[in-house]
Amino acid sequence: MHELQITERILNIVLRHAAGHDISRVVRIHLRIGELSDLQDEWIQHYFDYLSRGTLAENAQLAITRAPITVRCDACARSFEVKRDDVGSAACPECGEQRLALVSGREYVIENMEVQ
Amino acid sequence: MTNEVRLIEVKEEIHADNDRVARDLRAQLGEKHTFLLNLMSSPGAGKTQTILRTIEELRSGLHFGVLEADIDSKVDAERIAAHGISAVQLRTGGLCHLDASMVAKGLAALDLDALDVVIIENVGNLVCPAEFDTGANKNVMILSVPEGDDKPLKYPLMFTVSDVLLVNKIDYLGLSDFDLGALKQRALRLNPRMQIFEISAKTGEGVAAWAAWLQREVRSAIGG
Numbered sequence: 001m002h003e004l005q006i007t008e009r010i011l012n013i014v015l016r017h018a019a020g021h022d023i024s025r026v027v028r029i030h031l032r033i034g035e036l037s038d039l040q041d042e043w044i045q046h047y048f049d050y051l052s053r054g055t056l057a058e059n060a061q062l063a064i065t066r067a068p069i070t071v072r073c074d075a076c077a078r079s080f081e082v083k084r085d086d087v088g089s090a091a092c093p094e095c096g097e098q099r100l101a102l103v104s105g106r107e108y109v110i111e112n113m114e115v116q
Numbered sequence: 117m118t119n120e121v122r123l124i125e126v127k128e129e130i131h132a133d134n135d136r137v138a139r140d141l142r143a144q145l146g147e148k149h150t151f152l153l154n155l156m157s158s159p160g161a162g163k164t165q166t167i168l169r170t171i172e173e174l175r176s177g178l179h180f181g182v183l184e185a186d187i188d189s190k191v192d193a194e195r196i197a198a199h200g201i202s203a204v205q206l207r208t209g210g211l212c213h214l215d216a217s218m219v220a221k222g223l224a225a226l227d228l229d230a231l232d233v234v235i236i237e238n239v240g241n242l243v244c245p246a247e248f249d250t251g252a253n254k255n256v257m258i259l260s261v262p263e264g265d266d267k268p269l270k271y272p273l274m275f276t277v278s279d280v281l282l283v284n285k286i287d288y289l290g291l292s293d294f295d296l297g298a299l300k301q302r303a304l305r306l307n308p309r310m311q312i313f314e315i316s317a318k319t320g321e322g323v324a325a326w327a328a329w330l331q332r333e334v335r336s337a338i339g340g
Contacts, residue, residue, distance in 0.1 A: 002244050009130050036273045038243050087272045088302050099308035102276050108130035114121050
């Protein structure tokens with residue numbers, strides 16, 4: 001898995017945004033990660049703790065929200081959420097169509113960060 | 117008031133850098149009239165053999181190059197090069213996937229003006245490569261019969277991002293309880309636009325139909 005590389009990217013983005021402000025430390029970072037991602041939250045935090053040593057983001061807590069998987073029905077264009085375990089077996093609640101296109105569920109977004 | 121907690125809006129997609137490099141790469145390759153194919157599968161599904169069969173089928177009309185990604189070996193690149201095909205080995209040094217900047221680095225070692233198609237043999241892994249845009253025109257995945265027909269349920273993202281599914285090792289079908297119909301149904305539910313070809317890279321069965329599809333895609337992308 002590539003938690004380490006992703007974490008490095010998160011840290012770089014955070015430090016870039018931190019640099020433009022007069023702050024003493026980053027307290028918490030809010031992330032939105034799509035439900036389809038296989039990344040493990042605890043490993044991201046673990047790597048983050050390691051990589052952020054000696055930076056403004058040292059000891060920052062990662063608050064991860066999982067963004068739901070949304071699909072759109074091929075037949076009637078209705079969009080709806082599906083659970084990760086149901087992705088392969090979902091059908092449109094409107095018309096029963098099983099051909100569905102993924103709309104969201106793959107994102108990795110840094111929403112904002114709390115700083116002091 | 118330095119102790120007061122403030123909120124800084126970031127709103128940045130973590131993969132934005134990679135996506136930008138991938139877009140630039142696609143534009144660059146378009147100018148060079150080179151088609152880039154990203155081939156993904158688990159280890160041992162038959163990527164290298166499939167590449168060799170595909171090139172054998174099409175090499176009279178198209179010039180191929182291969183980017184071989186491996187965590188730490190060059191056996192696949194040597195196998196490709198032994199067939200007189202330009203091959204570059206990318207050692208990912210433990211990393212589980214290729215990203216667009218690694219691909220760009222590999223492509224720099226190939227003479228793109230002399231090549232119509234470059235095939236990336238991604239790291240053998242059904243999880244991580246699915247998350248990174250490599251800059252390829254098309255994503256192709258292989259699932260081999262011995263792996264089982266339940267893989268779309270376990271690795272939905274890979275099936276979602278792939279344009280083509282090659283079901284390889286169909287010469288094993290009679291020896292297993294692999295249900296081809298169930299696999300197709302599961303794959304198409306995740307990705308209704310997915311093209312599915314059944315092949316045996318070992319015997320060559322079914323390779324012609326897949327190669328014909330690839331040739332059409334290449335021609336429509338690069339002309340000629």
